[in-house]
Structure formats: C-alpha cells, structure tokens
Amino acid sequence: MNDIATSAELLSLLKSRQPESAESLDTSTVKYALYARKSTTDEERQEHSIKDQIKDCMDRVVIPEMLQLSQEPIEESCSAKEPDVRPLFRKLIEDIKSSRITGLIAWHPDRLARNMKEAGEIIDLLDKGTLKDLKFATSTFENNPTGKMLLGISFVLSKQYSEHLSESVARGNKRTTEEGQFIGKMKHGYYINQDRHLIPEDGSFLLIRKAFQMRIDGSSQKDIAEWLNSTTYQVRKYKKDLERITWDKDMVSKMLKDPVYAGVLKYGQNLVNLSTIYEFTPVLTVQEFFKINKISTLDSDILVSSMTVKGGNVRANLLRKVVYCGYCNKAFSSALVGKKLKRGPVSYYTYRCDNEDCSFYKQSIRANIVIDCAKEFFNYYQFSTIENYNHYVLDANTKIKERNRIVNSEIASIVSQLGTKRAEYERRKTFVLNNPKLSRHYNLDESESEVVGLEARLDKLKKQRNDSKNAIFTYEKYLKLFENISVILDEMHDMKVMDKVLREFFSNFTIKSEGKGKQQRCDIEYKLKEPWQGFLDDGKFVRGRGERTQTFDLSVPNRARYQLRHTPMVLPDEL
Numbered sequence: 005m006n007d008i009a010t011s012a013e014l015l016s017l018l019k020s021r022q023p024e025s026a027e028s029l030d031t032s033t034v035k036y037a038l039y040a041r042k043s044t045t046d047e048e049r050q051e052h053s054i055k056d057q058i059k060d061c062m063d064r065v066v067i068p069e070m071l072q073l074s075q076e077p078i079e080e081s082c083s084a085k086e087p088d089v090r091p092l093f094r095k096l097i098e099d100i101k102s103s104r105i106t107g108l109i110a111w112h113p114d115r116l117a118r119n120m121k122e123a124g125e126i127i128d129l130l131d132k133g134t135l136k137d138l139k140f141a142t143s144t145f146e147n148n149p150t151g152k153m154l155l156g157i158s159f160v161l162s163k164q165y166s167e168h169l170s171e172s173v174a175r176g177n178k179r180t181t182e183e184g185q186f187i188g189k190m191k192h193g194y195y196i197n198q199d200r201h202l203i204p205e206d207g208s209f210l211l212i213r214k215a216f217q218m219r220i221d222g223s224s225q226k227d228i229a230e231w232l233n234s235t236t237y238q239v240r241k242y243k244k245d246l247e248r249i250t251w252d253k254d255m256v257s258k259m260l261k262d263p264v265y266a267g268v269l270k271y272g273q274n275l276v277n278l279s280t281i282y283e284f285t286p287v288l289t290v291q292e293f294f295k296i297n298k299i300s301t302l303d304s305d306i307l308v309s310s311m312t313v314k315g316g317n318v319r320a321n322l323l324r325k326v327v328y329c330g331y332c333n334k335a336f337s338s339a340l341v342g343k344k345l346k347r348g349p350v351s352y353y354t355y356r357c358d359n360e361d362c363s364f365y366k367q368s369i370r371a372n373i374v375i376d377c378a379k380e381f382f383n384y385y386q387f388s389t390i391e392n393y394n395h396y397v398l399d400a401n402t403k404i405k406e407r408n409r410i411v412n413s414e415i416a417s418i419v420s421q422l423g424t425k426r427a428e429y430e431r432r433k434t435f436v437l438n439n440p441k442l443s444r445h446y447n448l449d450e451s452e453s454e455v456v457g458l459e460a461r462l463d464k465l466k467k468q469r470n471d472s473k474n475a476i477f478t479y480e481k482y483l484k485l486f487e488n489i490s491v492i493l494d495e496m497h498d499m500k501v502m503d504k505v506l507r508e509f510f511s512n513f514t515i516k517s518e519g520k521g522k523q524q525r526c527d528i529e530y531k532l533k534e535p536w537q538g539f540l541d542d543g544k545f546v547r548g549r550g551e552r553t554q555t556f557d558l559s560v561p562n563r564a565r566y567q568l569r570h571t572p573m574v575l576p577d578e579l
Contacts, residue, residue, distance in 0.1 A: 029147075034107035034137050035074040038066070039096060041115045043083045054079050057111035058445050060141040065109055067435050069139075074105065076441060084114070087121035097125060100135050107137040113158040123159035127152055190239060191264055193287060202264070202278070204285050211237045215256070216265065216288045219296050222321035225256040232256070236410060248417060266293035322503045323513070327355050327374055330516035330527065332362035336369070353499075355515075367517070373526050374513050378506055379490040381530070386546045387539050388486040393479050395535050400476045411469050418462045425455050509536050 038061055042053035058077050080092040099105040110116050117123040129135035130152055138145045145151050193212030194202040215228050229251040238248050265287040269276050278284035325335045336355035353371040357364045429451045436443045496502045511531040518525050539545055
C-alpha cells in the first residue's frame with residue numbers, strides 16, 4: 005500500500021471505510037431485495053396478502069424513490085412465529101451476509117420476523133453495516149440508534165401480537181357479538197350509534213330496502229347495481245362525512261346474501277339474533293331472505309319458478325306485487341305456465357293466490373284481464389287536455405333537474421377519478437418499461453381498462469345529460485301518445501317495457517273472479533297514481549273514441565267488470 009501523503013487523504017480513506025449514514029446513503033448503489041410473506045395458505049383473509057404487499061411496496065417505496073431491485077420479489081407463505089423455518093428468508097439472510105443484497109424492502113417489520121432470533125439477526129446486520137438500508141411501506145425507518153431501537157420494539161410487539169392475537173380476538177369477538185355490538189365492515193342502510201348498534205340511516209335505509217324489493221320482484225343484480233348508482237345513495241365510512249360509492253354486481257350479491265339485513269348478525273363463527281338484544285329494524289323478513297337466496301322451500305318454489313327460466317333470465321315480472329286478490333287483499337304470485345298446443349309449446353302468464361286461508365287459494369287468473377282492462381281504460385279516458393300537459397311538463401322538469409343534479413355530481417366524481425387513474429397508469433407504465441422483470445406484478449391492461457371504463461361511463465353520463473334536454477314531449481307528441489297508447493300496448497311484446505308503462509299510471513289492481521273457463525267473470529278495481537287519479541276525480545280528461553264492448557263497463561271510474569276472454573297471453577320466444 006502506498007504511503008499516506010497527507011492527513012486529508014488519511015481522513016478521506018477512513019471515511020470511505022465507515023458505514024454510510026442514512027443522510028449520505030446513495031440508494032443507487034444499494035442492491036435491494038423485496039420480501040413479502042403471508043402466514044398460511046388456507047386463511048381466506050390472507051389469500052391476496054402477498055400481491056397486495058408487493059403492490060404497496062412498489063407504489064409507496066420503489067417507484068417514488070426510484071429504487072432498483074436486484075432480483076424478483078421474494079414471496080413466501082410461512083409463519084414467522086418460529087425461527088429457521090422459512091427457507092427463502094434464510095437464503096435472503098445469507099445473501100445479505102455475503103453482500104449480494106445490501107438493502108431490504110418489506111411491507112411491515114412483522115413480515116420479516118415475529119420471533120426474537122431472526123429479529124436480532126436483522127438488527128445485527130444493520131449494526132455491522134452489511135445491511136445498508138431498510139425500508140417499509142407502512143412506516144419510516146432511519147438507520148441510527150433510535151431507529152434500530154424502535155425497530156426492535158416493533159419486533160417485540162409483533163412477537164407478543166402473534167402469541168395472543170388469535171385467542172384474544174376470538175374471545176373478544178364472541179363476547180361483543182353476543183352483546184349485539186356491531187364489528188366489521190359497515191352495513192348499507194345503517195349507521196353505528198354509540199352503543200355500536202345498527203340504526204337505520206335516514207334516506208339510505210329506504211333505498212336499500214327498495215333494492216331488496218327489486219330483487220324479490222325479479223330484477224337482476226346488475227339492474228339493481230345500475231339503479232343504486234342512479235340514486236342519491238351515500239355511505240358513511242369510519243365516522244367520516246357521507247360519500248358516494250359505485251355499485252357493481254358483486255357488491256349487490258354480497259349484500260343480498262348477508263343475513264344481518266334479516267336480523268341475524270354473523271361475524272366469523274358467531275351468530276346472534278339482534279331483535280333479542282335491542283329494537284333492530286331489519287330491511288326484509290326472514291321469509292323474503294330465504295326466497296332471495298333460495299335456501300328454503302317454504303313458499304319459495306313459487307317465487308323462484310316465477311322469477312327465472314332456463315339461462316337465468318328474469319321473465320315473469322309483469323306487475324309483480326301490484327295485482328291483488330280481491331278476497332284476501334294479498335298480492336298475487338305470478339308465473340309463466342307452459343302448455344303444449346298443436347302448433348307447439350307456448351308460455352302464458354298467470355296470477356295466483358297463494359294464501360292458504362283465502363277462499364281463492366291456488367286459483368289463477370290470466371294476465372290478459374289486467375292488460376285488457378288497462379287498454380280499455382286508455383280507450384275511454386285520455387289525459388290529453390292542455391292542463392294535463394302543463395302538469396306533465398312541470399313534473400318532468402322537476403324530475404330532470406333532480407336527475408341532472410345527480411348526473412353532474414357523478415360526472416365530477418368520474419373526472420376526478422380519471423385524472424388520478426391516468427396519472428397512475430402513466431407512472432406504472434414508465435416503471436414497467438424501466439423494470440421489465442417486475443412487469444408481472446403490474447397488470448397494465450387492467451389499469452388501462454379502468455381508464456377506458458371510466459371514460460365510457462363519462463361519455464354515457466354526458467350523453468344522458470344532453471338527451472334530457474329533449475326528453476320532454478311536445479304537446480303534439482303528448483296528444484299522439486294518449487291517442488295511441490292502447491294500440492301501443494296491444495302491439496307491445498317486451499314485458500319489461502310494458503311493466504314500466506303500466507306502473508307509470510296504475511298503483512294496483514284488485515281482482516275478484518267467479519266461474520271458470522269461458523264463463524269466468526272478473527271484477528277489477530284499480531287505483532291510479534297521481535296526478536292521474538286526481539285528474540280522473542276532477543273530470544280533467546277527454547273521452548276516448550274507442551268503442552266499449554259489452555263485456556266491459558268503465559262507466560264507473562276505477563272499476564271494470566267483464567267476461568274473461570279465453571285467449572291466453574302468449575309470450576314470444578325472445579322474451
């Protein structure tokens with residue numbers, strides 16, 4: 005070795021032999037490894053743990069600090085409670101000792117060790133300077149005496165946590181659940197009061213009840229999600245202000261399967277009947293919960309058979325829960341009934357009373373009588389006066405303004421999300437291009453799909469907002485609608501559209517029937533929705549030009565008495 009010429013050169017040499025401090029460390033010279041671990045492979049709650057750990061480390065540490073990983077992330081499924089049982093971790097320690105790895109990244113200190121032997125090894129490697137840097141996604145570590153002391157405390161706490169977690173949590177959850185106190189994720193339509201009881205949230209509770217009713221009435225989970233997204237529904241998360249969420253089919257499915265909405269709180273293996281603890285308000289009855297989830301045969305076979313056909317498409321949902329038995333005042337069930345004719349198999353729609361205590365029990369009525377009654381009503385009563393039209397315009401403008409307020413709010417939310425998602429996508433794309441070995445941890449197609457999906461949703465909302473400007477009929481179109489509504493219903497084959505049209509005017513139908521077959525006579529009372537009922541009561545309508553047949557008698561408003569036409573309501577194959 006050459007002689008040291010000056011004290012300055014001696015000082016420089018000695019400094020070069022010292023471990024680098026956190027302040028002076030050049031991270032570009034550090035060879036980092038990322039270690040991710042989950043305790044077991046069979047715990048459902050840890051199924052995606054490793055993937056999430058790696059993603060968090062990338063997003064919070066690697067990308068922001070522009071660090072370079074010297075190898076693929078190390079993934080291990082093994083408990084850290086006992087030492088020397090993790091082969092990949094042991095190899096990692098050896099690589100650090102041999103200086104093949106000089107920096108370590110993990111999601112949290114407890115991912116590295118939950119026992120004091122391996123925790124001590126890591127701190128010892130830091131003391132010796134063999135391990136130059138240590139970074140966590142969930143906390144900040146400084147390589148100095150205070151930092152190592154805090155790291156040691158974290159390891160001790162991780163060990164204690166590991167030893168007592170299972171027993172303490174199980175015991176606490178059982179006691180808390182038995183007392184009716186809510187734990188876990190929030191439940192839609194409720195808020196948690198100071199006693200940790202579930203209390204209906206004003207507004208949102210009614211919307212959630214409507215969502216369950218839609219499912220009972222035959223709506224698909226996708227339709228329910230779209231409807232919820234069109235409402236003003238908001239959630240309160242962790243005592244924060246109310247905020248909107250975007251529903252999807254999976255979220256609706258999970259909600260429909262949760263027994264808490266029928267009054268039974270389930271947390272882990274613990275179950276409790278909330279109504280025995282406090283005055284809990286369920287969203288639906290137990291019987292309705294059974295019907296929705298098809299877990300009971302108690303009267304649910306009728307509902308299931310009337311809701312679905314081969315392929316799972318909702319079919320028999322025309323005026324469900326709107327047509328009532330005139331003898332017991334209970335809503336008829338509805339079903340598609342198949343029948344083989346000479347020309348081939350056909351399906352027709354019937355209503356049936358399933359109330360065992362009713363004199364009309366298990367007797368059915370064809371759907372034709374309701375539809376014929378509605379058509380004859382529109383032939384005879386037409387709400388086509390200028391006063392009717394002005395009321396329609398006023399009501400339509402009010403609905404459009406409310407709908408656009410919701411649409412504008414959602415547009416603003418999506419614009420904000422788009423900015424974040426686009427920036428995130430560009431940041432990840434740049435990182436993957438510079439680190440091709442790590443590309444498998446970033447699904448760029450999925451990120452791009454999220455952006456495209458938001459853009460499509462934004463375009464749809466903007467179009468919806470623009471279309472609303474032309475949504476109100478002119479007086480000429482309004483007149484033409486009422487003049488032809490009976491013909492439109494007669495030619496309509498789309499049950500969903502027909503249901504929507506009839507529900508716009510009619511609140512319910514109540515039917516009594518005498519006789520069978522061609523001799524069957526039905527007495528129907530119907531109730532209109534407002535403002536139509538008010539127009540009818542005040543005589544604010546125009547007499548239609550349609551001829552009333554002898555079988556109908558609409559001279560008395562809200563009543564129709566006629567002989568049943570024998571031809572069934574045959575449904576086209578496309579329904």
